Amino acid sequence: MRIFAINPGSTSTKVALYEDDKCLWTEVQRYDADVLAEFANVMEQEAFRFDEIVKVLNARGVKPSDFGAVVGRGGLLKPIPGGTYAVSEAMLSDLRNMVHGSHASNLGAPLAVRFASAGGRGAPSYIVDPVVVDELADEARVSGLPELPNVSIFHALNQKAVARRVAKELNKPLSECRLIVAHMGGGVSVGAHENGRVIDVNNALDGSGPMSPERAGTLPVGGLIDLCYSGKYTLPEIRNKIVGHGGLVAHLGTNDLREVEKMVAAGDSHAILIFEALSLQVAKDIGRSAAVLRGRVDATVLTGGLAYSDSLCHKIRERVGFIAPVVRYPGEDEMQALVDGALRVLRGEERLMRYDG
Secondary structure, eight states: EEEEEEEEEESSSEEEEETTTTEEEEEEEEEOOOTTTTTSGGGGGHHHHHHHHHHHHTTTTTGGOOEEEEEEOOOOOOOOOEEEEOOOHHHHHHTTTTTTTGGGGGGGGHHHHHHHHHHTTTTEEEEETTTBBOOGGGGGGOOSTTSSOOOOOOOOOHHHHHHHHHHTTTSSOOOOOOOEEESSSSSEEEEEETTTEEEEEETTTOOOOHHHHBBBBOHHHHHHHHTTTSSSSHHHHHHHBOOOOTTTTHSOOOOOHHHHHHHHHHHHHHHHHHHHHHHHHHHHHHHHHHHHTOOOSSEEEEEEEGGGOHHHHHHHHHHHHHTTEEEEEBOOOOOHHHHHHHHHHHSSSSSOOOOOO
């Protein structure tokens, strides 16, 4: 079966064609910022991106009628359990109307159903493990203020995918595994996985948890309040400092860990300090997750783009290696994860989930 995968980003769309679980080709379309600026919001880009993807298919001699299924990246929906979901009218309505927020990933389901329909074969369309996956234990939702419950928004697609991979290598059903997964990319999310459910995780979208290349992470509350009311910054400027211009870029002027490692190698004392702090903060959240799992952990997994750094992973392993074996899966193969989710349903290995809005 040929499965077409669509992963919209803020200024690009990645598409790939698979035959079962084998990738036949993949391509990234990048869009000029001036072109995107013509649209009032990201959802108005749906028809434009559809037409641009059609150009890729035409250039490769591929027709939507070739697709046995289409799978898109999941967007900002109401909190839902993990799994593979059929694209429904309720889902499309929530995404197109941005009921739960605006993000480029909201385009994944609308584009998937467009291409599934364009083939004329009634091919199914899916999303898999969107960022709003919520499987938190009840006690994990409670913060110190009733008005501010903890929210589950994290790198669910990659975290779930690597958890399945580790379970297979451990020769254990995922439903019997207890794992800690640290996704380290532009944002960092550390999840406690118990028997296939992510029962505790930081809200990586709002920048809580460890700092990252672009996010401030959890901050001293009193100091943050003072900063907000100092009169120096507007609300959007504060948000931008926390998400987008926090973390490494705030301290060192770059969000590229490779550049930071060059500074460290050159003996830059400030860069050495910040690099050490980054590894410490990730390790601390891994330790927190170990407490959530009562110390019974089968493996700790380091994944995401920062996991390519031998030095960073070594520093983290030095601090948390006593908890459980530490394994690395650098990067995040989102296209493969999307297709694997569709295949699990198509092969009858997993129940298809429904979204009712």
